[in-house]
Amino acid sequence: MTMTNTLSFSYMVNMRSIFKVAIILLSIMMLLFDTTHSVVLESGENHIKSATLFSEKFEVGPGKIAVKTLLDIDFPRGHIGVKSFDVEVVDEVGNSVPLYETYLHHWFGVKYIENITMSPYIKQSHDLLNGIEFERNDGACQGFLLPHYWGLGGESRGTHSNLPDPFAVELGNAANIKHGFKEKWLFSIMIIDTRGTHDRKGCTECRCKLMNLPKDFYNVMMGINGQLLSKNYKGGLFCCQDNVQCKLKNDFRGPTRKLSLRYKIRWVDWDENQVPLKFYILDSTDRVRSNGSTPIHDCQAEYTIPRNHDNDFPHVKKADIPMTKGGYLIYGTAHMHTGVVNVTLYGQDGRVLCTSSPKYGTGKEAGNEKGYLKCQFVIPNPVPSRSKMEKF
Template sequence: MFEIGPGKVAAKTFFDVEFPKGHVGVKSFDAELVDEEGNSVPLYEAYLHHWFAIKYHAKDWNMLKIIPKNPLEGAIYIRNEGTCNSYILPAYWGLGGESRGTKSNIPNPYAVEQGNPSYVPIGYEEKWLLNLMVIDTRGTKHRKHCTECRCNRFNLPKNFYNVTLGIDGKPLSSNYKGGIFCCQDNLQCKLKKDFEAPTRKLALRYKITWVEWNQQQIPVRFYILDSTDRVRTNGSQIIHDCQSEFTIPSNNGKKHSPPHIEKANIPIERGGYLIYGTSHMHTGVINATLYGQDGRTLYTSKPTYGDGKEPGNEKGYVVGMSGSYPKPSSIKIKDGEIVTVETRYKSGFLTGAMGHMYIYLADRLP
């Protein structure tokens, strides 16, 4: 649980969160934002920009009989099978404002294998962390712009661009108009004059379904692919350069401008049968499509926009992204196949846009 006030950003990481114990197969992982009483919070009050779960191996200090100054000393973070730079998009599960309306369940007999003791180094324990970003938009002058993390809508420190490092590890350029770096913890989106409201406590409520691991389960490998990935080679080495987010330029008020397209051609070193796929994108999305090397459509994920006020149907917000459950054996990505991730947004200035595709691949069929 965390405390947040009008216009504030909460960017938090919670370590050693509850997770199924033992050798299990995870079937689904769903989350939503709730208040202190457990009531669902609408996106127009507190926008869930993103949440994600990351696995890590922490030293078992009880076994080592040491009291550490930092319990995370020597922790090993375990990323998914995705192709991005080592520290970009490392999660196993995670979405954003579309969480309530996006399915995450994996069909039988497939599951994400976790807790296998043979994969945990001696002297370590398998643990999980949750990271989230929430923007309280109550009373803000420009609610939509706040959810896009537009830099000029926030009360940034005077030296912000000099001391804030971008995704490349260098100081942010003054041309950076918006995105996750302008939504750091405790920054303030500008409020309407004289607006006042109390702070409140919120929490990310999550639900995991799982089965005990046995010979009937077939493991799947989880990938996050990014439409900003600019793949290049250095001899035989393949280098991925994911930016995680991007800005859509202004269309200067043109009514019939073509959609903004981001496209990445990504080699998949180890392929498999496609079991499930979906995507994480923001308001303004048209769709996201994954193509095979021969141009065949592997799946398309489309948004659902809300048209009401109740949580899960907030007007103007993306409240769900469709998932794909192809017929078993119908879609297979070959080892080394170059797939294409293509994301489409409506034209018009938009900051902090994302185009992440999630796929689960299995080595075999039942």
């Protein structure tokens, strides 16, 4: 008989500051009950290696949206355990770019394996249908939705993903890679240049009326369900297409510039002292149904927040997500947008397992932009030993 545990995932948003569409995801790492590794705590970080890397450059101009897939990014090689993966947007000389100029809507780090004999063709054509197999996380969402491991958005610069010893994300194990294939990573990103835009915050939330969309947009654009997008669709990912432009005020003119992602990875060489983790991406819009004892997940990734009629109470969105295996929560964080109050993960018995609370900037410098998410504080119970880890 299959035992099923249930996670409750909820978040609150301030109705006065949120826009029409919210995308709230929770990324958690957990140790499964059936792991056979022993926990040996280590002190110091001399065994940890790190590298600061840059993605290929991409070009943006005032109001322009860049939605890119950056294949085969630089990544540590060999059988390793990743301890952290942190990202920010920088300009051509490596300076951090303020969110009010260029907004990092989201970035995802996605693992895939590539047929070695197809590599020259893939590199030339960027064809993702031939010779590539995606190796998604262990979360419930399937299909093309939310396949990533690491990923955040505008809050990335101040939110760190450090995993406590002895836990790490195991990668590069040759025994787990198909013969004739090579393990690689890509970035999936959405960057929005808001210089000179009529409505900066509305542009960052992809409000359709603020975009210079093609006249036949609603006649040709397919939604997540494979059907034509409803004309009631007021904002979201489908209105933020690559090279679409947010409306500018008074025919604003400004220079184009080339940006890139600067990312820092910390890792250790894999050995018997490391304890491997599983990645689970949970979606607050997951409308779980069941077929007998089998849960059917219907992740939407985004939804429209109802009008508040000047009500100051926060709006709450909640999803109850069954898990076929229990485990220990090691680390969790949420992808947030402006207006979020907090995101909380509950266990089946109602215990709070983890809470992410945003901090908003108060200045003009990159990393402290007024009104933008500066970072988030993740507040799990401490994890000093297996006996004290939070169980699902």
